Amino acid sequence: MLDINHILVVLDSDHPEQIALDKAMWLAGQVNADITLITSVYEPYCGEGSALDPDTKKRIHDARMESTEKWINSFVPEVLSEGRKVATRVYWQKHLHDAVVEAMRQDHYDLVIKGTLPHSLIDRIFTHTDWNLLRHCPAPVLLVKSATPWQHNRLLASIDATSVDDGHQQINDNILAFAEHLADHFETDLHLTNAYPQISVAFAMVPEVTAPDDIQEYIVEQHKTACDQWARKYKVSEDHVHIGEGETDEVVSAVATEIGADLLVVGTMGRSGLAGVLIGNTAEQLVDKVPCDVLVVKPQDGVAE
Numbered sequence: 601m602l603d604i605n606h607i608l609v610v611l612d613s614d615h616p617e618q619i620a621l622d623k624a625m626w627l628a629g630q631v632n633a634d635i636t637l638i639t640s641v642y643e644p645y646c647g648e649g650s651a652l653d654p655d656t657k658k659r660i661h662d663a664r665m666e667s668t669e670k671w672i673n674s675f676v677p678e679v680l681s682e683g684r685k686v687a688t689r690v691y692w693q694k695h696l697h698d699a700v701v702e703a704m705r706q707d708h709y710d711l712v713i714k715g716t717l718p719h720s721l722i723d724r725i726f727t728h729t730d731w732n733l734l735r736h737c738p739a740p741v742l743l744v745k746s747a748t749p750w751q752h753n754r755l756l757a758s759i760d761a762t763s764v765d766d767g768h769q770q771i772n773d774n775i776l777a778f779a780e781h782l783a784d785h786f787e788t789d790l791h792l793t794n795a796y797p798q799i800s801v802a803f804a805m806v807p808e809v810t811a812p813d814d815i816q817e818y819i820v821e822q823h824k825t826a827c828d829q830w831a832r833k834y835k836v837s838e839d840h841v842h843i844g845e846g847e848t849d850e851v852v853s854a855v856a857t858e859i860g861a862d863l864l865v866v867g868t869m870g871r872s873g874l875a876g877v878l879i880g881n882t883a884e885q886l887v888d889k890v891p892c893d894v895l896v897v898k899p900q901d902g903v904a905e
């Protein structure tokens with residue numbers, strides 16, 4: 601089973617509220633984990649192309665680091681008051697996600713938690729911190745939307761049930777293993793959701809091809825059978841399996857809203873580069889659409905035994 605012993609909490613000084621810290625302290629209390637707070641600071645005037653002399657650049661660097669360390673350390677008493685072990689890390693990095701990746705290289709963390717706000721297309725084009733964490737962070741990432749603890753006693757896992765390639769099989773196992781572990785620990789209801797394509801729309805785009813009469817029934821049965829197999833493997837009740845027709849982000853968002861999910865567990869293949877911008881990842885679309893926190897895992901995240 602997955603053990604969450606070390607939590608890395610990403611703090612962004614540009615955000616007015618640090619909801620990730622509040623959620624992390626609650627979660628750490630539930631699973632008895634320690635917390636490390638991380639942020640980054642950078643000043644272009646200290647870069648290699650700067651015309652400033654080395655002594656001036658060093659003084660600027662030291663001053664920025666000192667002020668940032670003071671800021672992040674101001675949260676330590678709050679964490680200690682909750683009885684949690686806490687450490688802080690400040691990295692000289694232009695991008696916050698690079699600081700997280702560097703921290704992961706140096707130490708082991710079981711979970712990365714960060715607060716998230718609605719994202720625009722510009723955010724995605726210019727590789728927003730959240731998107732880069734989802735694609736490159738070598739650990740599961742929990743993006744939180746609220747500081748309050750989970751209240752509705754429902755956890756939703758979204759999988760691509762009918763995929764047969766090794767990558768999707770692994771990611772389905774990771775999603776459900778994480779979800780099952782959390783559901784067991786928090787004694788919450790575990791739900792499973794899966795979307796199947798709108799065949800009528802697909803064939804409408806190719807009018808010269810006539811859809812077989814039973815194609816829709818076949819597709820539904822195929823997805824139902826696959827979901828039932830996954831549900832049995834991870835002990836999901838039959839009435840907690842939700843299968844819907846349409847785009848995955850629309851179906852999953854509707855299910856999450858309908859059941860009042862506290863957390864959505866979803867996977868990503870970590871698509872990067874131009875393909876990631878133009879095609880997008882379902883996990884990234886879901887972050888903005890669902891009303892709850894989102895835990896994102898990748899094939900390589902695995903499950904600690």
